[in-house]
Every structure is written in C-alpha cells, then in structure tokens.
Amino acid sequence: MDRGKKPSVLVTGGAGYIGAHTAKALHERGFRPVVYDNLNSGFREAVRWGPFVHGDIRDPVALGEAIEAHGVKSVIHFAGLIEVGRSVTHPDLFWDVNVSGTTTLLTVLRERAVGRLVFSSSAAVYGQGARGALETIAETAEKAPASPYGDTKLAAEWLIQAQCRAYGLSAVALRYFNAAAADPSGVIGEAHEPETHLIPLAIAAAIGDGRPLTVFGRDFETPDGTCLRDYIHVSDLAAAHVAALEVDLAAGAFEPVNVGTGEGRSVSEVVEAVGRAVGRPVPHSVGARRAGDPPSLVADPRRAQDLLGWSAQRSALEDIVADALRWERNPAYGSGLRGSAGRRKSKLTL
Numbered sequence: 001m002d003r004g005k006k007p008s009v010l011v012t013g014g015a016g017y018i019g020a021h022t023a024k025a026l027h028e029r030g031f032r033p034v035v036y037d038n039l040n041s042g043f044r045e046a047v048r049w050g051p052f053v054h055g056d057i058r059d060p061v062a063l064g065e066a067i068e069a070h071g072v073k074s075v076i077h078f079a080g081l082i083e084v085g086r087s088v089t090h091p092d093l094f095w096d097v098n099v100s101g102t103t104t105l106l107t108v109l110r111e112r113a114v115g116r117l118v119f120s121s122s123a124a125v126y127g128q129g130a131r132g133a134l135e136t137i138a139e140t141a142e143k144a145p146a147s148p149y150g151d152t153k154l155a156a157e158w159l160i161q162a163q164c165r166a167y168g169l170s171a172v173a174l175r176y177f178n179a180a181a182a183d184p185s186g187v188i189g190e191a192h193e194p195e196t197h198l199i200p201l202a203i204a205a206a207i208g209d210g211r212p213l214t215v216f217g218r219d220f221e222t223p224d225g226t227c228l229r230d231y232i233h234v235s236d237l238a239a240a241h242v243a244a245l246e247v248d249l250a251a252g253a254f255e256p257v258n259v260g261t262g263e264g265r266s267v268s269e270v271v272e273a274v275g276r277a278v279g280r281p282v283p284h285s286v287g288a289r290r291a292g293d294p295p296s297l298v299a300d301p302r303r304a305q306d307l308l309g310w311s312a313q314r315s316a317l318e319d320i321v322a323d324a325l326r327w328e329r330n331p332a333y334g335s336g337l338r339g340s341a342g343r344r345k346s347k348l349t350l
C-alpha cells in the first residue's frame, strides 16, 4: 500500500498495554495508528508504529487538532483509568476521565464527521447479575457492574449508543474479558503500575522478586473453589479491534461484542501453569474473597465470530503464560516485576 495513503486511525490510550498492541496490529494491517495519550499510565517507548500526540482525552481542542492534522476517519478509544480498587476510593476521577472524557471525544467526533468508533469496554459491565454461577455470558446478559469502574464503562457505552442513534456514528464496544500476555516479539508488553492482574503477579511471586501471591477466596461455587476467568491473549484482543474497525456496519449501528475465548480457567489452574513455566511453584496464600468478585466471568464469544469473523488464536493458557513470562523476564520498558527501583508511578489522573 502507498505509504501516503494509509488510513489514519486515532488510538486514544495507544501508549498503554492494549492500545500499543492494537497500534502494532493496525500497522501490520496497513493502517497508520496516530497515538493520542497523556502518558498517565502509558509509555512513550510503546509508541512505535506511527505518530504520537501528547494530549488528554478531556481536551476537545487538542483532540480536534489531532484529528484534523492527521486526516483521521476512525477512532479506537482505550484512554481511561482502569484500576477497579481505586475506582471505589476515587469514583469522581473515574467518571471524569472515563465518562466525561468519552463525552468530549464524542462531541469532537460529531464536529469532525468521524464515522467509526471502537470502544474499550469490559466484562466489568456484567458483574454477577441474575445468571447462574457458572453460566457463560452473552452480550444480552443482565448488566450489574460491581464497581464504579464497571459503572463508568457501562455509562460510556450508553453515551456512545445514544450518539450513534442521534447522528449516524457507527460503533463497536468490545467487552474484554481478562487481557493477558505480551506480543511475542518482546518489544511491547504489560507494564501496569500498580499491577493488579493475576498472571504478572504470579510470575513475580514465582521468580522470587515479587510478593507472595494472594489468592482471593477458595470457597466459590466452582470446581476447585477459586474464581474462573476467561484469559485472552493481548494479540488476539488487538486483532479483534482491527476486525471491529473494518466490519461493515450501517450508519447509526451500535454493536456490543464480547472478546473472550469461552473457556474459563481457575485461579489455581493459572497459578499451576505459571509454576510449570517458571520451573518452581508460585508461593501463595489464600485470602478472603474480594467484594464484588463473581465466581465466574466467562464469555459466550459467538457474537464476535458471527459479526467480526474473529476468534481467539493464541489464547491457550500455556501460550499466554509463556509470552507473559518472556516479557516479565526482559521488559523493554517499565521495569517488569523484578524490582521497584526503576518503576514509574502511575498518577491517578492528570
């Protein structure tokens, strides 16, 4: 494809974990990812496949200028605050960035006649709701977020849906289950601070430089008593974004789509898989359940297959753990989990 003709896609939050992997996938597919990020928790080093614009999602002028300057016709919107625990103590900040920020973006998209949006939603919109303990979750399942974080994701979806109806934007809200692992190239990976995700924490504990892992609850109504989650390789997740950007949608369409494998893996299974990959058991203790943790969050992924022609390709637990371990042993930025000296502190908001 002629370099000058590559379609530009604005990737808000593209310096972050999932955004950077998606920027790479966009580049490989012939798009030009324009990363727009305030580096609150993202890394400049993760922006490698297109231009970088330093800006805040709540700044309509900077957003408008970036869209104009780069001839943007579609947007993938990752920018946001993600730590569930902090959303409980700082709900106002989460609503400001995740909901007001999305409102600002939508206004700019309307003003600049941008027709396609792909939004980072989350399985957190579901909570437990009324479904059975081990039922897989379809997009139509009851929405009962168990945290202010989940509330902000659901509220942002409502806003986007209303905006689609009102002026013909077409949008896909991808509800991710548990994003995990790193690009197999080793040039980008997961670098959250603080890290709250199971696989990097289990690796840190097993390598011996992190704290022993706490398993939250072993008395759930699941086969081994620990929570079941649906782990999706971040490269598969990135491919789902490209598919959502390219799918043919009518003007005004809003499509919520689960991104998961349909397979639940228990916390104990993950801990054992990490132990096998590292070559020694993961030191861990069992703590109390966390408030609002459903026993099982496993996607029914059929809509993603039907609408997007997408299914997970690299999300076997062993592959996820191997790719995560390669990154954690040799992170290209951040400091992985092998010490806190070089770690950057993420600010809650800016």
Ligand SMILES: NC(=O)c1ccc[n+]([C@@H]2O[C@H](COP(=O)([O-])OP(=O)(O)OC[C@H]3O[C@@H](n4cnc5c(N)ncnc54)[C@H](O)[C@@H]3O)[C@@H](O)[C@H]2O)c1
Pocket: 012, 013, 014, 015, 016, 017, 018, 019, 036, 037, 038, 039, 040, 041, 042, 043, 055, 056, 057, 058, 077, 078, 079, 080, 081, 082, 097, 101, 120, 121, 122, 123, 175, 176, 177, 178, 179, 180, 192, 350
């Ligand atoms: N990681 C997961 O398992 C998961 C699951 C479901 C949904 N999500 C959603 O996916 C998105 C990306 O998550 P991630 O894991 O890559 O997180 P991340 O923290 O690595 O990335 C978020 C990015 O947004 C940027 N950002 C934050 N506030 C901003 C602001 N005000 N203006 C501009 N940029 C801002 C950060 O600097 C960072 O680069 C988030 O919206 C998150 O809610 C993540």
